[in-house]
Amino acid sequence: MFYLSTRNEKIRKTPAEAILQGIARDGGLYMPESFEALKFPMDKLASMSAKEISAKVLELFFGDSSMFPESEDKNSAFNALVERAYGSKFAEGDDYAPLSAVDGAYVMELYHGPTCAFKDVALQILPHLIVEAKRSTKLEDEIVILTATSGDTGGAALSGFSDIDGIKIIVFYPKNGTSTVQERQMVSCEGKNTCVCAVVGNFDDAQSGVKKIFAELALPEGVQLSSANSINIGRLAPQVAYYFKTYSNLLNMNKIKMGDKVNFIVPTGNFGDILAGLFAKKMGLPVGKLVCASNENKVLTEFFESGTYNKNRAFHVTKSPSMDILISSNLERLLYIVCGAEKCAAYMKDLNTKGEYTITSEELAEIRELIDAGYADDKASYETIKSVYEKDAYLMDTHTAVAWNVYERWLAESKNEDTCVVLSTASAYKFASSVMNALDKDFDGEFDAVNKLNAYTGVKIPYGLDGIESRKVIHKTVLEKGEMLDFVGKMIAKKTW
Numbered sequence: 001m002f003y004l005s006t007r008n009e010k011i012r013k014t015p016a017e018a019i020l021q022g023i024a025r026d027g028g029l030y031m032p033e034s035f036e037a038l039k040f041p042m043d044k045l046a047s048m049s050a051k052e053i054s055a056k057v058l059e060l061f062f063g064d065s066s067m068f069p070e071s072e073d074k075n076s077a078f079n080a081l082v083e084r085a086y087g088s089k090f091a092e093g094d095d096y097a098p099l100s101a102v103d104g105a106y107v108m109e110l111y112h113g114p115t116c117a118f119k120d121v122a123l124q125i126l127p128h129l130i131v132e133a134k135r136s137t138k139l140e141d142e143i144v145i146l147t148a149t150s151g152d153t154g155g156a157a158l159s160g161f162s163d164i165d166g167i168k169i170i171v172f173y174p175k176n177g178t179s180t181v182q183e184r185q186m187v188s189c190e191g192k193n194t195c196v197c198a199v200v201g202n203f204d205d206a207q208s209g210v211k212k213i214f215a216e217l218a219l220p221e222g223v224q225l226s227s228a229n230s231i232n233i234g235r236l237a238p239q240v241a242y243y244f245k246t247y248s249n250l251l252n253m254n255k256i257k258m259g260d261k262v263n264f265i266v267p268t269g270n271f272g273d274i275l276a277g278l279f280a281k282k283m284g285l286p287v288g289k290l291v292c293a294s295n296e297n298k299v300l301t302e303f304f305e306s307g308t309y310n311k312n313r314a315f316h317v318t319k320s321p322s323m324d325i326l327i328s329s330n331l332e333r334l335l336y337i338v339c340g341a342e343k344c345a346a347y348m349k350d351l352n353t354k355g356e357y358t359i360t361s362e363e364l365a366e367i368r369e370l371i372d373a374g375y376a377d378d379k380a381s382y383e384t385i386k387s388v389y390e391k392d393a394y395l396m397d398t399h400t401a402v403a404w405n406v407y408e409r410w411l412a413e414s415k416n417e418d419t420c421v422v423l424s425t426a427s428a429y430k431f432a433s434s435v436m437n438a439l440d441k442d443f444d445g446e447f448d449a450v451n452k453l454n455a456y457t458g459v460k461i462p463y464g465l466d467g468i469e470s471r472k473v474i475h476k477t478v479l480e481k482g483e484m485l486d487f488v489g490k491m492i493a494k495k496t497w
């Protein structure tokens, strides 16, 4: 299996190379050459554990001679990798995606990992894939991961990469741009190979600072930079597993028969989570519709309606900040599937130069067969949190509430009768002050909101946030945007941190 750039199919890499490189030299994203070789053994699905499903998915994507070259039995090699990565880090034991029945539908809870956001599912695995890709290709270089975060990626990446040999990680976050809980999760990270810095400014300042470092920093021999963002195929593939696991749960609960279609409603930002659902469908999972749910930054909703993607618009800071995005990087992979590399490259060029592009009506029609879309603003998502809690005693965070709100309206309009699963991407405790506001409850600061939310609902505080308030602040660096490049240069020159 080779991986091709979405912008030029002549760029072909082995799985190990694609994982190590992250993004192709031409700026494209890596895609499997064909999905034919990636068919999942559906007849075995119902009897497989969550970890076995993950290992099978990883084996299908990456199990060629470039990974574990010495190993005849790739399946057991990937099973061991998943065990190393996940161990017992998901509070629901073996299952990283337990289902809850809510009002005739299901919620897939992806937030039971160490940092209480769905990004844990992939970011606990990615470091181990990178380590294996390094070992398999005999790469001696040290890898330094640089990441700018608006909150969730930083925590999940730090947790995943913490104390992994041969890799270091530096995370930049906007000083006043994350929630207090998210900030404390990051700055209390104990890993000896981790470094966390606040940047004076907003997320874009941190992000453009990181891009500048990638472009301009002169690296010493033996060091490579890489990123933990969802453009890496090694971060996308682990997410495919939870779509299969959910289908298997529904089979085992006798809620569906093999072959029945299931719809998935996904709170979307960078388009990585929902794209994994499309990959699952191409690998043989009976997926009905994928519904893309956005917040007020509804650039995707408009794209799926009109065929025009236009990032030239006001940026809204919302109560579902992990979905506040104007450039959804992974949409490029969908364009590649539907339009091919040449047109995909042309559209991406338009996006870079003009900030917009328009696909043809045939292309839009093909996409609409796969994906529906909708959006919900803060007011609507707050109403959803309150009404679902009061009616069904089910507590959801602001991101999940965006998806639930879109789901209810989509269902009324489409009258679709297949089973529906709404993906829940964060614990309500991670956005406790917003959730308390939605429930019309008083509190004094974010940590107090966590405790009062617990007192009011009785919902258990997830282990990833337990005692968050008293975790020791280890990382205290605050930088001006202009200081980031120098700082990284100095950190890389230091042997130990």
Ligand SMILES: *Cc1c(COP(=O)(O)O)cnc(C)c1O
Binding pocket: 117, 118, 119, 152, 153, 230, 267, 268, 269, 270, 271, 272, 273, 274, 322, 323, 399, 425, 426
């Ligand atoms: C990252 C994130 C999302 C968006 O996922 P994408 O893969 O970027 O579309 C949604 N909700 C939460 C809580 C997140 O952390």
